[in-house]
Structure formats: C-alpha cells, structure tokens
Amino acid sequence: MTDTTTDGVLGHRICPLCEAGCGLEIGRRDGRWLIRGDRLDPFSKGFLCPKGTALGALHEDPDRLRSPVIRRGDDPATATWEPVGWDEAFAEIADRLTAVVAAHGREALAVYVGNPNAHSHENAFFLPGLIRSLGTRHVYSASTVDQMPKHVSSGLLFGDPDAIPVPDLDRTDLLLMLGANPLESNGSLCTAPDFPGRLDALRRRGGRLVVVDPRRTRTATIADTHLAIRPGTDAHLLVGLAHVLLRDDLARPGRLAEWCRDLDHLPAAVAPFTPEAVGAVTGLGADAVETLARDLAAAPTAAVYARIGAHTTRFGSLAAWATDVVNVLTGNLDRPGGAMFTLSGHQSRGSGAGRGFTTGRWTGRVGGAPEVRGELPVAHLAEEILVPGPGQVRALFTVAGNPVLSTPDSARLDHALAGLDLMVSVDPWLNETTRRAHVVLPPPGPLARSHYDIGLAGLAVRNIAKWSPALLPHDGPPEWQILARLTAVIGGEAPDDDGRGVAEALVQARAQRVATKLGLDPAEVREAVRGPARSPADELLDLMLRSGAWGDGFGARADGLSLARLEADHHGLDLGPLVPRLPEVLRTTDGRIDLLPAPIRSDLDRLADDLHRDRAGHLVLVGRRHLRSNNSWLHNVPVLVKGRERCTLQVHPDDATRLGLRDGGRALVRSAVGQLDTPVEVTDEIRPGVVSLPHGWGHDLPGVRLRVAGERPGVNSNVLTDPGSIDPLSGTAELNGIPVEVEAVP
Numbered sequence: 001m002t003d004t005t006t007d008g009v010l011g012h013r014i015c016p017l018c019e020a021g022c023g024l025e026i027g028r029r030d031g032r033w034l035i036r037g038d039r040l041d042p043f044s045k046g047f048l049c050p051k052g053t054a055l056g057a058l059h060e061d062p063d064r065l066r067s068p069v070i071r072r073g074d075d076p077a078t079a080t081w082e083p084v085g086w087d088e089a090f091a092e093i094a095d096r097l098t099a100v101v102a103a104h105g106r107e108a109l110a111v112y113v114g115n116p117n118a119h120s121h122e123n124a125f126f127l128p129g130l131i132r133s134l135g136t137r138h139v140y141s142a143s144t145v146d147q148m149p150k151h152v153s154s155g156l157l158f159g160d161p162d163a164i165p166v167p168d169l170d171r172t173d174l175l176l177m178l179g180a181n182p183l184e185s186n187g188s189l190c191t192a193p194d195f196p197g198r199l200d201a202l203r204r205r206g207g208r209l210v211v212v213d214p215r216r217t218r219t220a221t222i223a224d225t226h227l228a229i230r231p232g233t234d235a236h237l238l239v240g241l242a243h244v245l246l247r248d249d250l251a252r253p254g255r256l257a258e259w260c261r262d263l264d265h266l267p268a269a270v271a272p273f274t275p276e277a278v279g280a281v282t283g284l285g286a287d288a289v290e291t292l293a294r295d296l297a298a299a300p301t302a303a304v305y306a307r308i309g310a311h312t313t314r315f316g317s318l319a320a321w322a323t324d325v326v327n328v329l330t331g332n333l334d335r336p337g338g339a340m341f342t343l344s345g346h347q348s349r350g351s352g353a354g355r356g357f358t359t360g361r362w363t364g365r366v367g368g369a370p371e372v373r374g375e376l377p378v379a380h381l382a383e384e385i386l387v388p389g390p391g392q393v394r395a396l397f398t399v400a401g402n403p404v405l406s407t408p409d410s411a412r413l414d415h416a417l418a419g420l421d422l423m424v425s426v427d428p429w430l431n432e433t434t435r436r437a438h439v440v441l442p443p444p445g446p447l448a449r450s451h452y453d454i455g456l457a458g459l460a461v462r463n464i465a466k467w468s469p470a471l472l473p474h475d476g477p478p479e480w481q482i483l484a485r486l487t488a489v490i491g492g493e494a495p496d497d498d499g500r501g502v503a504e505a506l507v508q509a510r511a512q513r514v515a516t517k518l519g520l521d522p523a524e525v526r527e528a529v530r531g532p533a534r535s536p537a538d539e540l541l542d543l544m545l546r547s548g549a550w551g552d553g554f555g556a557r558a559d560g561l562s563l564a565r566l567e568a569d570h571h572g573l574d575l576g577p578l579v580p581r582l583p584e585v586l587r588t589t590d591g592r593i594d595l596l597p598a599p600i601r602s603d604l605d606r607l608a609d610d611l612h613r614d615r616a617g618h619l620v621l622v623g624r625r626h627l628r629s630n631n632s633w634l635h636n637v638p639v640l641v642k643g644r645e646r647c648t649l650q651v652h653p654d655d656a657t658r659l660g661l662r663d664g665g666r667a668l669v670r671s672a673v674g675q676l677d678t679p680v681e682v683t684d685e686i687r688p689g690v691v692s693l694p695h696g697w698g699h700d701l702p703g704v705r706l707r708v709a710g711e712r713p714g715v716n717s718n719v720l721t722d723p724g725s726i727d728p729l730s731g732t733a734e735l736n737g738i739p740v741e742v743e744a745v746p
C-alpha cells in the first residue's frame, strides 16, 4: 500500500464505475490526483472517460462515510446520525433483527442488491451466502430494472441465464444496435473499453452500424443508419426481421441448425409479424424492415445487440430472445464477427448439457409475479412492505443500491421504507435510500479495494483476465468482511463475530468443489490459494482462476493462469479474441438450443395482440444517460456535475409547439402514478411523440447528505414509472415507453 503525500504513480487500478473496466494509472502531482488511462492495459489501451479521472475525487468525497452510523430520530429532515464503532453497529442490528424475526419470522426479511455489486468480486462471492442466511423469498435487485430479460432469454435458449452472447465488435461487418447508447454508457452486457473507438474502427474497415433509438443519440450520429423507432416496439421489429428472413428463404443457420430445436416451428410462430404490421407499429415503415432483414442476411458477418431501451419494456424478454433468434437465423451466433460467448480468465468450459432453466418456482405475495433466478420484481417491493398479512416485509437490507431513485413509483417506495422495523444499508453515502436506514455500514472507498470484474469480464469482447490491488489503506473492515459479519449476525452468531468463520467456510466449500473437479486433495487446494495479505475474496478468485479454462490446474499446466500471475502484472492479460463455444456452453437438458421455449411461444401471442393496439395521441416517456453520470451516485463529485443543466425533459419542437412548451421553460409531466415539474429542453434529436428524462436525479429529499448533489438536485424520473407495468417473463419494469401527459407550467 502506498503513500499519497509524494508525487508519482501510486499504481494501477481497474475502474469500477462502468462495465468497460478500463485500466487506470493513478498517481499524485502537486498534491492533486493524476489519473490517466493505463496504456499497458492490453484491453483498454489507455482509454478512459471523465468518470475515471474523477475516481480520486470520489474516494476523497468528504460526504463519504468513514464509520458506521445509527439514525437517531424518525423524521429524515430532523434526524441525526451518530457515528458508532463496528461492534456497536452490529449489536444494534442484532437487537432489532431478533425482535423482527421473533414477531414475524424470516419471511418478513428482505434484501435489495444494487448495481455496484456487479463490479465487485468481494460482493459477488459474499452476497449469495448473505441472501441464503436471510432464509426469505423477498430477494430483489437492480436486475429487474435492467438486464433480467436477457438472463431469461439465455436461460430459455441455452439453459444458462449467464450464457449471454456479446457482439464481436472488433470483427463484425454489420452491427445492429437497439436501445443502447455506448457513446454515453460505454456499453452494457458487452464489456468493451473504448466502445467509441471500436465503432469507429468498424466503420473504417468498411463495416456498417445501424442504430435503433427514438432519440438521435451521439451513437446514432456516427451510425450509417439511424432508425427512430416508436418506444416499446423493438420486440415487434426483431420478430419482424425473423419473419422476413424465413419468408424469403434468407435464413442460413448453417452449422447452428444441428444444435437447434424447433427451427421448423419458427415460421408459424412469427407469421403475424409481417413487415407491414411491424412497419406500422414501430413507425419505421415496411420498407425499412425489409431492407434491414436483407442487409443482415447479405452481410458476411453481422451481430444484433440490444440493451436498456429494448429490455426495460413490457416485451423485454421477447426482445432479448428475438435478438438471438435473428443471430441464429443469419448464422451469426457463435461465429467470429457475430454474437459470441466469452471465455475469460475465471470462466470454465461446460459439458454441453445441464439442468436447464425454469422460473416461477414460487410467486410474489402481492402481484403474484413468478420468481426469476430466485428474485421477485423490485417494482413490487413497496407493496410487499405496505400490504399487511403473513410474509409482509418488516426488515430490509440494501447493499450498494439506491432503489428510491432507481426503481418504479419511487415516492411510494420511499414512503414504504419509512415504516420498516429495521433497515440496514451497506453503502458509502447517506442518499435518498440509505437515509431511511436505521444503521448504515460503509465499505472502503474505491481506491482501497482490490478488483476483478467477475461478472463483466465474462461478457467481454475479448477473453481477458485483469486484477488490480487496493492502492490505499483503509481503517474499517473491507466490504467482504462487512457482508460476512452481517451473514454471521443474521445466522444467529454474536454481534461481535468478525465474519472470518463465514469467510473460511466459503473458501473451504469452494476448495472442496475444485478439488473434486480436478481430483485433488481439498486441504492442499485450500492451502495453495492462501497468501500472506490475501483476502478471502482474492482466495476465492484464485480458486476460480486456477480451476478455470485457462487455469494452471494447481500445477497441471505450468503456463496456466493463477492470481499470482495477475498479482505480478497489474495491467492484465489479453487471452485473445473470442472463440466459438458451441455446444460446450449449452446447459439445456437435451444439449440443444431451445429456439421456441414454451414461455416465449405463449408470450408471442401477447406481442401479436399488441401489433394492433391503438397508440394514437399518446406521448411516451423514455430515459437516457450522460457520460458524466453513473445511475444515481456520481452527482456529488463537482467535476462531474459542472456545466449545463442535464436533468431536463427533452421534447420535439412539434410537440413543444402543440403543448405550448418553450426551451428553458418548465413542464408538468403526469403518468398513471405520479407527476413532476421539470425544466424543458426543446430538441429535434427526439422522435415526435416521445419525451425523455434521465434517471438517477432528485437529490433534494429531506435528510440526504450529499452537499454537491443537493445544489442541483434534478428530478426523480422514477416517480413516473408504473410498478404495475412489467415484462411478465422476467419481472423487469417498463422504464421506457411510459404513457405521460405533459403541460406547460406558466
């Protein structure tokens, strides 16, 4: 660990903020942070964005909590926060938890885990145990306001919800991108540092980019074709593309055919989705649909890629499914230049078959939504807290989440949180959500933890392995230990239990599995990953690396991968371009791709009905992202919020004229569940009939301790999202395409 008072390079750190995971070189000069892209990172090659350069400021944010706090007082406006020691914080949690469980049982406990967990191997390893220890079905996460439709589609198609094909950006000839704006977001479910540079390279080598987005985004501006689709109709469009490919005998699945079940039933299933019907509902016209299908069929290689705008809609799972069906029909699934399965350093090859994927093993108490991957829709959390009866939520644990800004009908959720008997938040800030907690447990800042992107390296456009060490020391416990201590307390251990027993049990259990897989002695495997200053999270990572597809197999392959190799080289390793993985990657029971799984088949009827729904006259709301934001939690860093107001309602000039709105004026936006008063930005970058607000704003709730964010709070767009409108297969909320009414505020 390093001294921050002298000038020079402190070391290298993988940026934990977005999915790109850029390598950063972090140093000090004249008492200031100097953060550059790491040119020796073989994957990000020196790229970074303004958020990465602000990592030092984020770490030093004076509002970031340095010790646990306990809330004294119920009204957030007047409550005070008492800094306490860790033992005292856990004692408070244990007392309240004992009371809740005694009175209401474990079904009254709930957990919500947010987005930054996906960027932490500590949390990835320790959260499952914490969730198990709760012994509840009330498990919620940001996945049901995000990528759950893709897990469902991959689960149904390939038998593995984590087998998500990524577009082979660096080799494709045609990229069809729907509902994504990587020039702001840097990509999602497609780990690709310098996404902009990779798109530029695609075009320079003669490839084409087609962007489908109701807004002329920065990404749309560099595209060859921009199709300004009507929100919520990507599934219709994609199924329409499948229709044309099949109708005109353009489908060339090639070697994929032998692995696919139900290829011959597809034409009937997609029959209603004629170019005429789809052209009308999407607003793109039949010719655009026909042309796009032909272009996909004609391209030497092509990849269809869909994200937030296509997934967080009422037909999110169908859109996710149809994406890969088109990739199959054009023969592009699992081939270079198409959509491929990553095999990064920590991943293992499969056996080609498995237990398959099911949902609905239980259903939600209110709303009746099916369980998906052990989770219920976060859109239903407020009602689960508010509606009395057996199983009513009385205690909530949040880990790295801000659902009061990020999930539907958030004003109601905020109100619901106020009535809990216990709320514990593992979070570094007192924000809109954590201000409702009784106890807040802060993890170390971003520069004081080691990093390996377990989830996101597995979605990279090259096979990679990158680990970076903690650069700065930290006074309190690391986050793995906070989670382990919570697990222990929830499991009935004494509040001063240090969590090391929980951690050791995890390491031993994994060592046992690895030993069984490799035919080794469990005790020797466990000892082999021990390091003098290694955390249990890093030991668990080493177990994965050494037993994975690239691993040294604990001595079996001299040049194989281990954490020691990554510890010796903080720039990371490039393991080469993606390689075909069929059929090994499949985990369906019969080892085939299930092209028309039953849940999809019946949901297609709902989609067909929607082709003819009357949409006239309705304004709809969509979201957007900005390069300098990261969901709700970077608005307290001065360099990231300076400049023009960003939380504005974008309106097309035609709509503005009709509604009497003017640029810089204000509008009242109403949905089925809420209303907002927001500044207006008139711009022809948006499709007529569509308005857009970014999410993650609204920092002016009483009791929020974010001094910089509070100066320009913006409004919370999720006050408008309707928890009653979800994608039924995945439980994912409709965040895009929400019907609204807009009027001028005089």
Ligand SMILES: Nc1nc2c(c(=O)[nH]1)N[C@H]1C(S)=C(S)[C@@H](COP(=O)(O)OP(=O)(O)OC[C@H]3O[C@@H](n4cnc5c(=O)[nH]c(N)nc54)[C@H](O)[C@@H]3O)O[C@H]1N2
Pocket (backbone or CB within 6 Å): 113, 114, 115, 116, 142, 145, 146, 308, 399, 400, 401, 402, 403, 405, 406, 407, 426, 427, 428, 429, 431, 443, 479, 623, 624, 630, 631, 632, 633, 694, 695, 696, 717, 718, 721, 735
């Ligand atoms: N309307 C609308 N709503 C959306 C979206 C949209 O496009 N439109 N997008 C959705 C998407 S894709 C997502 S992922 C969700 C995000 O939803 P959430 O995950 O609920 O929200 P975030 O804003 O990411 O909040 C992250 C929280 O983690 C805390 N945090 C930061 N670093 C750490 C850490 O190292 N450890 C811990 N324990 N905590 C940390 C922050 O202080 C913050 O409280 O929002 C969703 N909501």
Ligand SMILES: Nc1nc2c(c(=O)[nH]1)N[C@H]1C(S)=C(S)[C@@H](COP(=O)(O)OP(=O)(O)OC[C@H]3O[C@@H](n4cnc5c(=O)[nH]c(N)nc54)[C@H](O)[C@@H]3O)O[C@H]1N2
Pocket (backbone or CB within 6 Å): 018, 019, 115, 146, 178, 179, 180, 181, 182, 184, 185, 186, 187, 188, 212, 213, 214, 215, 217, 229, 230, 231, 232, 233, 234, 307, 308, 309, 310, 313, 622, 623, 624, 625, 626, 627, 628, 629, 630, 631, 632, 736, 737
């Ligand atoms: N700078 C920055 N980067 C981020 C984040 C951030 O908040 N800020 N968040 C991170 C997270 S958690 C995620 S999940 C990713 C998300 O990354 P992306 O998926 O790229 O998300 P967005 O940038 O919101 O782009 C979604 C686009 O969908 C469009 N859209 C809205 N409705 C529809 C529709 O019905 N159909 C179609 N085709 N398009 C539609 C919107 O206009 C918008 O341009 O970004 C990550 N990176």
Ligand code: SF4
Pocket (backbone or CB within 6 Å): 015, 016, 017, 018, 019, 020, 021, 022, 047, 048, 049, 050, 051, 052, 053, 186, 193
């Ligand atoms: S693109 Fe993402 S990972 Fe790279 S520096 Fe910016 S925030 Fe960090």
Ligand SMILES: [Mo]
Pocket (backbone or CB within 6 Å): 115, 146
């Ligand atoms: Mo996300």
